[in-house]
Amino acid sequence: xxxxxxxxxxxxxxxxxxxxxxxxxxxxxxxxxxxxxxxxxxxxxxxxxxxxxxxxxxxxxxxxxxxxxxxxxxxxxxxxxxxxxxxxxxxxxxxxxxxxxxxxxxxxxxxxxxxxxxxxxxxxxxxxxxxxxxxxxxxxxxxxxxxxxxxxxxxxxxxxxxxxxxxxxxxxxx
Numbered sequence: 620x621x622x623x624x625x626x627x628x629x630x631x632x633x634x635x636x637x638x639x640x641x642x643x644x645x646x647x648x649x650x651x652x653x654x655x656x657x658x659x660x661x662x663x664x665x666x667x668x669x670x671x672x673x674x675x676x677x678x679x680x681x682x683x684x685x686x687x688x689x690x691x692x693x694x695x696x697x698x699x700x701x702x703x704x705x706x707x708x709x710x711x712x713x714x715x716x717x718x719x720x721x722x723x724x725x726x727x728x729x730x731x732x733x734x735x736x737x738x739x740x741x742x743x744x745x746x747x748x749x750x751x752x753x754x755x756x757x758x759x760x761x762x763x764x765x766x767x768x769x770x771x772x773x774x775x776x777x778x779x780x781x782x783x784x785x786x787x788x789x790x791x792x793x
């Protein structure tokens with residue numbers, strides 16, 4: 620189960636009302652629900668979703684990802700903003716000239732070569748915060764596993780499972 624933008628939107632109300640301790644049990648329950656969905660063959664229901672809805676859904680995900688990245692470069696140095704604008708121009712204009720190579724790949728290679736050959740010092744993902752190597756450890760539950768917790772997490776877990784199922788199946792189908 621992947622926690623992405625659309626799933627995070629489902630979790631936020633529960634966290635706001637009950638706290639972050641309920642995220643782990645909600646996600647675990649959502650994973651169990653998704654396994655049950657898979658065993659029941661719910662993926663067959665995706666054939667009833669029109670192609671226009673699939674395209675709109677995936678485009679909306681792209682827009683969410685794009686706007687999530689904007690704060691990371693907007694207030695930075697002019698070089699970063701310039702590279703961002705250049706990337707957009709390549710992605711938008713390269714398909715008109717070169718059809719055999721995907722435009723994002725052209726942008727990645729061109730800007731990587733530019734920054735590597737000019738020796739530009741650009742911020743990296745590691746600059747945003749510390750990262751430790753290796754696999755993550757186990758997280759202890761901070762809420763009791765009882766009927767009250769189940770009542771709190773059940774609606775959220777079901778929503779996470781449905782959103783995760785739709786998101787992964789729509790993306791896979793496209």
